[in-house]
Amino acid sequence: MSAVSDSRRASILGTGLIGSSVALALKGQGWIVSGVDGDESRAREAEAAGVIDAVGLDSAADLVVVAVPVSSLAAAVAAALLACPAATVTDVGSVKAAIARRVHDPRFVGGHPMAGSEQDGLKGADATLFNGATWVLTPTETTDANRYADLRATIMSIGADVVELPPERHDALVALVSHVPHLTAATLMGLAASQAEEHSALLRLAAGGFRDMTRIAAGHPAIWPDICVENRDAILDGLDALSDALAAVRATVAEGDRSGLLVKLEAARAARINLPARFATAEELVELRIPVPDRKGVLAEITTLAGDLDVSIVDLEIAHSVEGDRGVLIVTIDALASDRVSAALIERGYKPSASPVGR
């Protein structure tokens, strides 16, 4: 609590997408929020848009959220600790061990909200961005326990689910599920492109599975040099583990070990099917797989049908068979609505099959 007001006071360092969204979310909870940015005009824009209440780093702030690029994180955190002597300081960087090694202050707690948006910067700012998102916090031995508990409560107040992890553990996990997969997708895509003397023939053989696997390689690469520098050790470990695992698969193929291959693929299949649903939710979810002909209006028909039945579509994708382009619409809905939607689909001539998702 601030001494001079009922409202708690926060400062945001970096008014990009995440910083601006944190500002809006905190304002929604009654906080008074100021902010600065390396580019002062961005902070002025955020003020003009009502995203922050004032431009500036508030020396009386209870909380400072540092939302700057990973490469300038350490300097920004140090500045915030100096400028705001009463504040708990947290950051939103996607790599955590490096900053934890550099900052040993009981007022600092590292953090990483697993949220983003298609639109960068102020344009994408959204008070509900963290609703249902996972927000990792990485307290260390030096972190003040009361400050950590307060920060955790604040983050939960804006809708996020807090997961507590040691910094090194966080980095190893995101290396495995984000950084190494991204590098692998780019490598597979580069390999296919470079080895294709008959480029067009190769790419015409690339069906849905290849498209799915390489989709993330189409993203803008600008963030990756920083991530690869900051999380270098965990990424190298992840790449080494992948390399070892691929060598084991290679041996299985080379030996023609059919049952060994099946064991590996079955284990991967079970793990993939058990991946939690994308959306944090209390409901049980069901995936309806609906083979769809390639005709006009089928998507509108099915999504409208769900709307008419007052069923919310949690997720939707068009999957393609291993080979070829036939579509299967995969619609994720509340399990309680599954029978109702299936019956309505069958009535209209579709052949849906239902399976539970998540666990």
Next chain:
Amino acid sequence: MSAVSDSRRASILGTGLIGSSVALALKGQGWIVSGVDGDESRAREAEAAGVIDAVGLDSAADLVVVAVPVSSLAAAVAAALLACPAATVTDVGSVKAAIARRVHDPRFVGGHPMAGSEQDGLKGADATLFNGATWVLTPTETTDANRYADLRATIMSIGADVVELPPERHDALVALVSHVPHLTAATLMGLAASQAEEHSALLRLAAGGFRDMTRIAAGHPAIWPDICVENRDAILDGLDALSDALAAVRATVAEGDRSGLLVKLEAARAARINLPARFATAEELVELRIPVPDRKGVLAEITTLAGDLDVSIVDLEIAHSVEGDRGVLIVTIDALASDRVSAALIERGYKPSASPVGR
């Protein structure tokens, strides 16, 4: 042409999904089609369903299509060549060099239709399955040129685009764009699952990109042992090339070589963006990316809007940001309709951005 009838005669060896669909497609072009299956009851069912005109291998057939599992391909092709002395014999196996090495008959042409369906077997049989699909043919030096030209014309008559490739080249290409990516997806999934002592935390950190990359690992693994045996050499070459390429990426990360990493990622991005559109089509296509809030009815609203404007949605997916679960609806439509649909979306408060797909 058959001597006794105006209709050409075909026999299908193997009345599963592909065999039955070929039968229906040929019947649609006026062919008289008979068929057999290792499981005789399946052939009887196909006859009862009107998929084939008669059960049996027609000794007067002009064409035999062998659609049996890869492991029994060579024996089935040999049997067809013997039983149908006038017929051109082709197959639909997903690996081509092995059969080309075993069969040296001017009447044989290897083939591989890149088509599939969510539903296996007779249930999935569909005369239009090959419409717009790529169908690889792998003629060799021994293949009779006239027979090859006839077969090519027949396949084009049922709607497929024929791509001619040497058998080994076909196998190397599908290893790169299908077999190796599949094994890699399963390996990444297995790695993440096995390394996760804190399994639930790991999997909650797995955002859209990881889900996309590992989606194919959720498929039934039963077909893979055969494929890995039959296409062993090309798969091993592909795995070795991937391993080398990953080692190069590792070196780039280990050295902190930012510009080297950017070059690799930019090249992969360009290649991925230039992947031809999923659907064979003469039209220019545009991808509209539409950030969508998590509210009921948004899919129905957008798909209905497209229908009202008489615009066919060629493809649709919900993409998620690198981190988190925010949805962006990616709708692929005819480029000519792009401005119309964008204007209507903007009128309703959406913020679409358009980019061309394919080249």
